[in-house]
Amino acid sequence: MAQWLDAKVVENHQWNPNLFSLKVKAPAFDFVAGQFVRLGLDLPEGRAQRAYSLVNSPGAELLDFLVTPVVGGKLSPSLHLLKPGDHIQVSQPASGFFVLDEVPDGDSLWLLATGTGIGPFLSILGTEAPWQRFKRIHLVHGVRFAADLAYKAEIEALAAARPQLRYQPVVTREPLAGALRGRLPALLASGELEAALGDKLDKGCQLMLCGNPEMIRDSLQLLAGKGLNKNLRRQPGHVTVEQYW
């Protein structure tokens, strides 16, 4: 049964006015990289609780959440206002099947995120499993503006330390050196993403998609056209998804 843990905010890092990382200290609990918990707050208008992916890997001292405050949303604007020392509730056990154990074997692992969807991938990349299971790992982060590329410096440092990893930022609304420009499904369709990564989307690939529903819907459709179908427990495939709303 779900249990609520009291957690204390240690840091609320503002990447920009529309994106923040909430780092909290909670009693230790087990989870699998890629899973999510619920965050809960008692607000004047009633209790609010929502799902958020863990960005930290298992065993980290602090829990880390990457959040966008949704205008008019019930919980996320209040999370945005939290300060060090404030309390928040965290549900456990963690939930979800967006974990590497659910992904069949392959040669390459393509991790495609929009916005805050990068979170579970950072958690997964902080464990040993992906490096042992896949020869090549591609982390693709699609955002609107360069300032939305949260954790960019950390990811670049990881890619420098792990030659298996290629990191490809994608920015839709402004040019950025080294970044592709366009929506992820369009870059998949045109072959630009494969060209930038120097790799082919074929049956040796496993893809994980996380983030906004249109990206996931359009990418699934496009990938199905290449014979890469959704991965289901009853029917293993090549594309494992986590949709945020």
Ligand SMILES: Cc1cc2nc3c(=O)[nH]c(=O)nc-3n(C[C@H](O)[C@H](O)[C@H](O)COP(=O)(O)OP(=O)(O)OC[C@H]3O[C@@H](n4cnc5c(N)ncnc54)[C@H](O)[C@@H]3O)c2cc1C
């Ligand atoms: C498994 C899972 C993991 C999630 N992990 C994260 C995470 O790591 N970080 C994160 O920021 N959110 C995450 N979400 C979304 C999160 O649970 C909330 O839906 C979001 O924070 C909005 O909550 P709210 O109470 O502020 O808005 P609500 O009052 O619940 O909803 C307002 C509206 O905003 C839409 N919406 C929800 N999220 C977004 C968004 N990011 N951009 C635009 N519209 C949106 C919803 O469709 C809804 O109609 C996750 C969702 C799921 C299902």
